[in-house]
Amino acid sequence: MVMDREELNLLLESAQRWFSDNNSFGARVTSFREGHRQTPEGWQALAEMGWLALPLTEANGGFDADHAARFALIRLAGEHVRPEALETHLLLAPAVVEVSPDQAEALATGAMRLGVADLPDRNGITADTLDGTCILSGRSGPVLGSQDATHYVVFVRDAAGVLRAALLAANAPGLSCEQARLIDKRDTVLLTLDRTPGLWLDQADDVGAGQRLRDLVAAGQVADAAGVLEVGFNLTLDYLKQRTQFGRPLSQLQAVQHKMADIFCDVKQMTALAERLAQEIDASPKGPWPTLPIAKAFVGRRAIRGMGQLIQLSGGIGVTEEYKITHLYRRLHVAATMFGAAEAQLARIGVRDVLQAA
Template identity: 30%
Template sequence: MDLSYNETQGMLRETLARFLADTYDFESRKKMLASPEGRDPGIWKAIATELGLTCAPFAEEHGGMGGGALENMIMMEEFGKVIAIEPWLQTVVIGGGALKHAGGALAEATIPAIISGDCVIAFAYAEPQGRYNLADIGTTAKADGAGYVLNGHKGVVYAAPWATHLLVTARTGGGRRDRAGVELFLIEANRPGITRRDYPTVDGFMASEVYFENVAIPGEALLTGGIELIERVVDEATMAVCAEASGIARTMVNQTVEYTKQRKQFGQPIAKFQVLQHRMSDMFVEAEQVSSMALMGTLKLDEAAEARKAAVSMAKAKVGRSLKFVGQNAIQTHGGIGITMELAIGHYFKRGTMIEGQFGSIDHHLERFETLAYPA
């Protein structure tokens, strides 16, 4: 089986890699994080308009290049290599993915705005009591004439401070944790009744606690598909962060190898110590496994729901374990300097640590895989 990228995919990778090399060095990233907005909006606009990369995973009828999950994987791996804080995951993978699968007038109107860089979407799905159960939702969307009234609270909404739109999960009926009655809505982020409490996350992003109080939304804001649509989009997002993890793991290995060549002990570089050579060899193997599992899971995203879920959970569990191994050994090899703000490796470790729990921890995905592979 030939798993190499085609010419177009290779061009996408090279284009983004060159751009990030010029604009996303470590010092530039630190300046972005220290700015009031927590990013440079011009970079996202350049990715969309000057490079035209946001069109990659969308169909040609929407102005895209006809790509999909593989193109998202390529982009996310490159973002991971520089721990970019751009909202590709939230806007293109999750928001764009939900619109592609749901279709309809809302997709026709919104996808071109995503491609142009004018629409930034934040995914408001997590609630304090919900853990990783996508159906455990307290936020309600009650029918009101031709529309709905939204009430509730969503936590740790990545990219919400920058968002023009919110993709919100809410319950239109049924009891708590019931799969029936869970729906997905795309609404403008500035609607009356929406308030936010913004804060930086440990991995450098901006997120918000978002509160909805009697927010009136039109009926056309509903994306058809229910809980099955939400699960599919979250599985696609899970594989996207696995691809990001691949870029992070590779970079941590490379930075650790370079550090051991420069750091001297007992009159010689510590890279000559056999025990560290063994450690770095193990780190390399685990980083390669992250890449392999990210690709495997991505290739399974179009399969039937049960097979897709099993593949995603298998991949995420392995990626979580391998990424933790690479990150912890990278920090240990660097010593105390590895966790300082001045050294890049600590920032990669923080983002990797957040990825371990994003869209489901190792234990969660092992349990889901066991349930799917060995049903009672």
């Protein structure tokens, strides 16, 4: 059942209120040295409101929300710079239920929480299969959604170089975690695996399934970035309307107006790319999604550039950690670099070859 516009608006209105009233962005900025951390009761509240059941089918006790609805909620979470890794749950929970249907209730109630490990810069994780169980060894990249995670999704390349995805319990034997923080001060861990048993989330004969799951996580970062960039633009616009120079608001200066107009175009392009990507995933769940590498590269090339210009327009306060724009910039960096940075995404569509040929 696809959510209609009225149902989606009601969901987003309730989310807007809850995000503002519970562990708000402003409250976290005042204590930024402690990190952008979710409250212990926060995830349970998401479950009680039914958000965690959104991606699950009706047969599994969910609402079968399409990706357009999920992206809208992820984007709103980005606007509020939420510390909860809501996007990993909304996009990967169905894949977990597909291979392990008895986990549907745990996912919907918040008892099962997913952290997703990125690929490391080098080496990585090796895999063997023993009696249908994957045995993993090696070291992962940073984990998105590590705080209170009960399970980790990790990506590994097999002997043929094909990317595959596996699900590991956080208390699995041979698994250890090194605590760290992302640049935006969200908690993360680096996983070390020593013959750690897990469950394949893809079938060996479904070539491309592992890459597809990683692309889903990357798509979540695109939706998150769309919300982050828009709220950064609105924050700066309000500042420019209030701050005066030479007897008039900064927003009336022509050079400032031209700069903001350019950034406004970036905001609208980012939003359009996220919406188109959601439509492509809904139309073709197994891919391909041609907008994904373009949209993810846009985050790393244009969105970050636009946010940097917003910092410049904010003046000296824009570079202080007590002001919100700095934290938005850092969050965009996480969205841009994790699960495929701009260069890697552009390489997938052969941009360099096209430019050289031209």
